[in-house]
Amino acid sequence: MFPPVPNPTLPPEAPRFGEKDLIRRSASTVTPPAERQTEVAKLIDVSKCIGCKACQSACIEWNDTRPAMETNTGSYENPHDLTPDMFTLMRFTEWENPETENLEWLIRKDGCMHCEDPGCLKACPAPGAIVQYSNGIVDFVHENCIGCGYCIKGCPFNIPRISAVDHTAYKCTLCSDRVAVGQGPACAKACPTQAIVWGTKDEMKDWAADRIDDLKSRGFENAGLYDPPGVGGTHVMYVLQHADQPEIYADLPKNPRISPIVEAWKGVTKYAGLAVMGIAAATGLVHYLVAGPNRVSPEDEEAAEKLTGEPPHEH
Amino acid sequence: MSTDVDYDVEKTDGVHPGKPVVVDRYTPWARVNHWITAASLVLLALSGLAMFHPSLFFLSGLFGGGQFTRFIHPWIGVLLFFSFLGLFLRFWTANLWKRDDSNWLAHGRDVLAGHEERAPEVGKYNAGQKLVFWSMSILIIVLIATGLVIWDQYFSAYTTIGQKRWAVLLHAIAAVVIINVWIIHVYSAIWVRGTIRAMTRGSVTGGWAWRHHRKWLRELVAGSPARSTPKSTPKSTNEKSGRTPAE
Numbered sequence: 001m002f003p004p005v006p007n008p009t010l011p012p013e014a015p016r017f018g019e020k021d022l023i024r025r026s027a028s029t030v031t032p033p034a035e036r037q038t039e040v041a042k043l044i045d046v047s048k049c050i051g052c053k054a055c056q057s058a059c060i061e062w063n064d065t066r067p068a069m070e071t072n073t074g075s076y077e078n079p080h081d082l083t084p085d086m087f088t089l090m091r092f093t094e095w096e097n098p099e100t101e102n103l104e105w106l107i108r109k110d111g112c113m114h115c116e117d118p119g120c121l122k123a124c125p126a127p128g129a130i131v132q133y134s135n136g137i138v139d140f141v142h143e144n145c146i147g148c149g150y151c152i153k154g155c156p157f158n159i160p161r162i163s164a165v166d167h168t169a170y171k172c173t174l175c176s177d178r179v180a181v182g183q184g185p186a187c188a189k190a191c192p193t194q195a196i197v198w199g200t201k202d203e204m205k206d207w208a209a210d211r212i213d214d215l216k217s218r219g220f221e222n223a224g225l226y227d228p229p230g231v232g233g234t235h236v237m238y239v240l241q242h243a244d245q246p247e248i249y250a251d252l253p254k255n256p257r258i259s260p261i262v263e264a265w266k267g268v269t270k271y272a273g274l275a276v277m278g279i280a281a282a283t284g285l286v287h288y289l290v291a292g293p294n295r296v297s298p299e300d301e302e303a304a305e306k307l308t309g310e311p312p313h314e315h
Numbered sequence: 316m317s318t319d320v321d322y323d324v325e326k327t328d329g330v331h332p333g334k335p336v337v338v339d340r341y342t343p344w345a346r347v348n349h350w351i352t353a354a355s356l357v358l359l360a361l362s363g364l365a366m367f368h369p370s371l372f373f374l375s376g377l378f379g380g381g382q383f384t385r386f387i388h389p390w391i392g393v394l395l396f397f398s399f400l401g402l403f404l405r406f407w408t409a410n411l412w413k414r415d416d417s418n419w420l421a422h423g424r425d426v427l428a429g430h431e432e433r434a435p436e437v438g439k440y441n442a443g444q445k446l447v448f449w450s451m452s453i454l455i456i457v458l459i460a461t462g463l464v465i466w467d468q469y470f471s472a473y474t475t476i477g478q479k480r481w482a483v484l485l486h487a488i489a490a491v492v493i494i495n496v497w498i499i500h501v502y503s504a505i506w507v508r509g510t511i512r513a514m515t516r517g518s519v520t521g522g523w524a525w526r527h528h529r530k531w532l533r534e535l536v537a538g539s540p541a542r543s544t545p546k547s548t549p550k551s552t553n554e555k556s557g558r559t560p561a562e
Contacts, residue, residue: 027369125366126381146381148366149467153480162467167382261480265487270368273491280495284502291429294507296522301335304521307536308332 002197002207005184015180017133024132026124026144037135041201042174042185044109045211045239046249047220048195051076051090051107058190059088062175084163087111087172088187091250108238108249109187109196112159112172114138116232119258120171122266123154129169136201136235137176142168154266156231156256174235204237211239230257323409323438323531330535336521338532340513348401349514355395356497362388363490389466396459403452409439410449416442436530447500454493461486 016037023032060067065085070078076092088111095104118138121130129144130151140151140160147167151160160169175185183189184198191197197207208225215223224243227233238252246252329339341349362384365374375384415435419426420442422434440448464474464482474482504510509523524532 027372125369125372127369127372144381146366146375146385147468148385149465149471150366150483152467152471153465153476153483158476162471167385167468259477259480261484265480265484269484269487269491273487274368276491277494277498280498284498284506287427287502288506291427291506294429294431296509296520296526298522300526301520301522304336304525304532305332305334307525307532308330308336308521309536 002194002199004194005189005198006182008181008183013181016182017135017180021134022131023134024118024121025128026121026130027127033134035134037133039136039201040174040179040235041136041199041204042114042188042236043197043199043204043208043239044236045195045197045208046106046108047211047215047223047239047241048193049090049107049109050193050195051092051105052192053078053090054190054192055109055187055196056086056088056090058186059172060086062178062186063087063173082110082159082161082171084161084165084170087170093248093250095248104241106241106249108252110159110250112138112174112236113157113231113256114172114174114235115156115256116234117258119154119156119231119262120151120160120169121154122258123150123262125150133176135179137174137179138235139173139176140169140171142166145169154258154262156253156258172236201233201235208237208239215239215241226252228253228256230255323411323440324534324538325409325439328439328531328535330521330524330532336524337518338521338524338535339518341517343517345402345405346514346517348398348405352395352398352402355391355398356493358391359388359395360490360494360497362391367487367490386468389462389468392459392462396455399451399455406440406448407452410445412442412445413438416445431527436533437528438534439528439531441527443499443503447496447503450496451493451500454489454496457489458486458493461489 021033021037022030023036024030059065065087067079067083067086070080072078073080077090079086079089082089088109091108091110093106093108095106096102097104114136115138116136118130118132121132121138124130125148126144126146129141129146130138131141132138145168147162147169149162149169151169152158152162160171162169175183175187178185185196188196188198197204199207205225205227212223212225220241222242222244224240226238226240226243226246238246238249240246240249240252242248246254327339327342327345331337331339361374362378364371365378365381365384366372366388372381375381378384378387415437419434419437423443425431425433426441426443461482463470465479465486471479504514507527509520510527513519521532524535
């Protein structure tokens with residue numbers, strides 16, 4: 001088994017990362033720190049998950065959220081979707097394997113993937129509302145959030161949710177506050193089967209490789225690691241029994257990437273838009289300087305007076 | 316002189332002989348309607364630009380911070396939509412495209428060089444003004460439609476994320492275009508002297524109308540006597556309630 005996350009030390013500890021470790025900050029330019037912290041990752045082994053929802057409970061407890069009570073709609077999924085108060089959700093899929101005709105119960109713990117290239121951060125217009133630390137954690141800073149919902153449009157995984165209470169966006173923080181003092185995420189701590197494990201990204205990849213070998217030896221020949229390159233890899237990874245078809249796991253995207261529409265909006269439109277407005281204003285100024293004002297001449301006034309039949313008279 | 320199909324004098328337009336001649340162009344309500352639209356367009360541009368480019372985020376300070384900017388922007392958009400609808404209903408007939416407009420546009424270079432006399436005579440609106448009018452109309456429809464799609468506070472449930480992505484891109488592009496149309500509109504009003512009083516006092520001088528909208532002036536003068544009677548005693552040219560020459 002993977003060595004479990006140690007219990008906290010008793011004396012208080014200074015956070016191990018913070019503002020100085022930002023590699024990205026929404027709507028801002030930051031100078032990345034000279035030294036990057038060791039990249040961390042959470043590995044979710046779907047093949048070991050028993051669907052107990054201890055992770056959901058731990059998440060609710062640690063983050064002190066109160067997801068609303070809902071009614072049973074014929075699925076174990078509860079609540080029905082990620083909400084501003086439920087940062088992680090077990091998604092249950094009953095899938096019939098066409099090759100073996102076995103019913104497979106696929107349970108995927110959904111939540112923020114902590115992309116290396118985060119679409120939410122790219123879309124965010126509020127400086128510092130979304131930050132990425134050099135260890136890979138993508139975090140929302142609520143006092144800077146304006147509640148516009150652009151992060152929802154930027155996210156390739158449909159994760160952020162806007163709270164109707166304080167109008168800011170919420171999602172999994174990868175327990176950045178726990179990780180800062182050497183702890184693992186609450187969900188990983190609570191998982192009874194070690195389907196959720198926590199460590200450095202390299203350790204997690206090695207661990208996943210062992211798990212994939214094991215799964216292959218059991219006949220899951222397409223077992224593999226979900227660490228999608230389209231978003232530069234993620235800091236939450238899955239071991240999937242059927243890595244060739246991630247979409248069977250409650251629509252996990254096969255090749256997630258920041259939507260080209262979002263790229264166009266936050267790329268060429270942003271820069272070209274400002275440039276065009278600047279050029280338009282400058283053209284007006286230059287025209288004014290070259291052509292001068294277009295004034296009505298006394299002859300024009302006289303012509304109008306003649307037309308209206310008023311005889312030109314002296315004053 | 317003709318009162319043919321091109322006739323686009325409006326009921327409230329009027330000409331008052333005198334020195335200078337004064338021509339009524341916009342009623343008080345048209346002006347109020349215009350300035351509500353103008354104010355909301357400017358506020359929308361400022362609050363929208365704050366959310367458009369990080370270097371302009373400071374503009375959100377004008378609205379009391381990012382949260383309030385995000386909240387108020389769509390409501391100002393609703394105000395603009397209905398306010399512009401009022402302008403549209405007032406002005407659309409006079410802005411219908413005529414054959415002469417294409418001809419005038421072909422003389423665009425002359426007009427910009429200050430040789431308007433080489434272009435055909437113009438009715439109440441020239442081709443440039445009509446293009447501004449129709450661009451604004453179309454862009455405001457695009458902006459309100461896409462704006463509602465991305466107004467997450469009330470309408471997030473009605474569209475998919477894919478649709479919202481398209482909406483936000485179109486909204487940004489339409490906003491950039493309408494700001495450019497606005498720049499053209501404002502610049503023209505500044506460049507062509509004597510124009511702004513049409514929207515402040517409601518009238519222009521006869522010389523202005525002769526120089527820029529000669530056909531309109533001719534039609535006004537040739538029109539029914541009701542339209543061309545002076546408001547008070549015809550000869551007291553200098554005391555016409557506030558209608559003094561521009562400069």
